[in-house]
């Protein structure tokens with residue numbers, strides 16, 4: 210047993226859970242008319258209702274005691290103060306500095322000043338592209354921008370530009386290429402004109418195999434379809450921390466937008482990795498996105514734990530995962546523009562908290578990261594909600610929706626929200642035998658038919674959900690939402706005593722890829738792997 214799971218704070222939550230498990234969520238609602246007021250928090254235009262979580266006041270008090278036991282308040286301070294909390298890489302995690310209006314100093318250096326310079330360059334660059342001051346080799350203005358990047362250098366800008374489509378300029382069509390599968394680059398390029406296409410090579414390290422392969426192929430396409438080597442520099446720009454590698458690729462320093470090692474990949478959309486965002490929605494909207502995130506940062510840094518939204522959300526996740534055995538969490542946006550939000554949060558949570566070693570190098574004896582997935586409602590309702598309602602595992606979910614549609618049309622939005630509310634109510638209440646029986650009687654079924662159908666028509670309910678409503682999905686609100694989830698993930702990591710800012714787990718596969726690639730290109734006998742891997746390689750070689 211670890212110090213954490215043996216601690217009085219942990220054991221107290223465990224004991225409380227076994228008592229609380231005897232009542233259902235519906236019971237808890239019946240016992241307390243003020244549940245909604247008690248268990249919901251508001252921040253600016255956003256409401257977070259966690260009353261449909263299986264909790265009482267005591268649950269929150271005990272989880273807060275656990276947070277204090279793990280020194281959560283101090284750790285929040287460590288992050289904002291730029292301490293090297295990414296211990297395995299000996300780095301700070303200062304994505305909050307990118308959106309802070311205060312001056313942030315790291316290792317004696319005013320990093321806010323450096324950030325300001327890059328943001329100014331991004332603004333100037335984007336204006337110059339928009340007003341045609343910067344043009345392609347033929348003299349025509351740019352019409353298309355292709356962001357080549359992967360993981361943190363792709364998912365954030367892609368999610369944000371999809372979410373904020375109504376704020377985007379029609380002058381620029383934005384494309385994202387991430388997969389090393391050549392079909393993605395092929396499908397993107399075949400509709401583009403090299404003379405009016407601008408490529409952003411977005412890579413923190415500028416060594417990522419997928420991104421560099423795509424970047425070299427895009428350059429090859431460019432020089433063989435009308436461009437030439439001399440004009441590459443007008444059409445290729447880089448976003449990176451690795452200036453040397455950028456120069457080696459052939460991109461001038463003037464065309465490079467820097468960021469820094471204290472910005473983690475999956476926390477980098479706020480940095481120059483957001484250049485594609487700026488090109489699409491403009492600097493003012495990007496600043497509004499940053500301002501929304503900063504507002505949430507301040508809330509997280511200064512609000513007492515019991516009223517602190519990311520703290521409560523993080524602790525509820527701990528409650529579900531570690532004390533209620535719920536290891537799958539769905540993100541269900543009732544907003545089509547948020548269709549990439551689940552994928553974005555999947556990386557944020559699973560890459561950050563998918564760890565099994567504590568900060569002190571010990572193997573944990575409790576569950577950490579959870580499985581994050583999801584799709585926009587109402588599509589999910591007609592696909593996988595069946596398992597949420599009647600499957601054998603309990604899955605928790607966040608439901609998200611704006612109160613105002615970006616494009617009101619008839620009663621679509623009311624219908625969308627009616628579905629949202631109905632689903633969370635149904636997941637909570639379920640339908641017992643008695644109710645299902647009465648319904649079948651009223652539908653005219655005979656007792657014999659009812660006997661057969663009844664078990665299939667009942668719903669256990671008691672499925673925990675959190676509802677997040679906001680006025681409108683504008684840049685500020687989106688910034689607030691993303692920062693809220695970033696901090697929620699951080700809170701979980703502190704309780705679990707793990708480092709959420711590294712990602713060593715992606716390394717092993719990369720190393721083996723490098724070993725296998727030459728084997729696919731040769732005729733030599735392959736014996737060095739296990740029988741399955743050898744067999745797969747042979748099958749591929751014989752059929753490629």
Ligand code: G6Q
Nearest residue numbers: 360361362412413414417474475
């Ligand atoms: C994110 C991860 C990872 C990273 C990609 C791309 O936190 O580190 O998703 O963003 O591997 O890395 P580069 O930006 O260095 O190409």
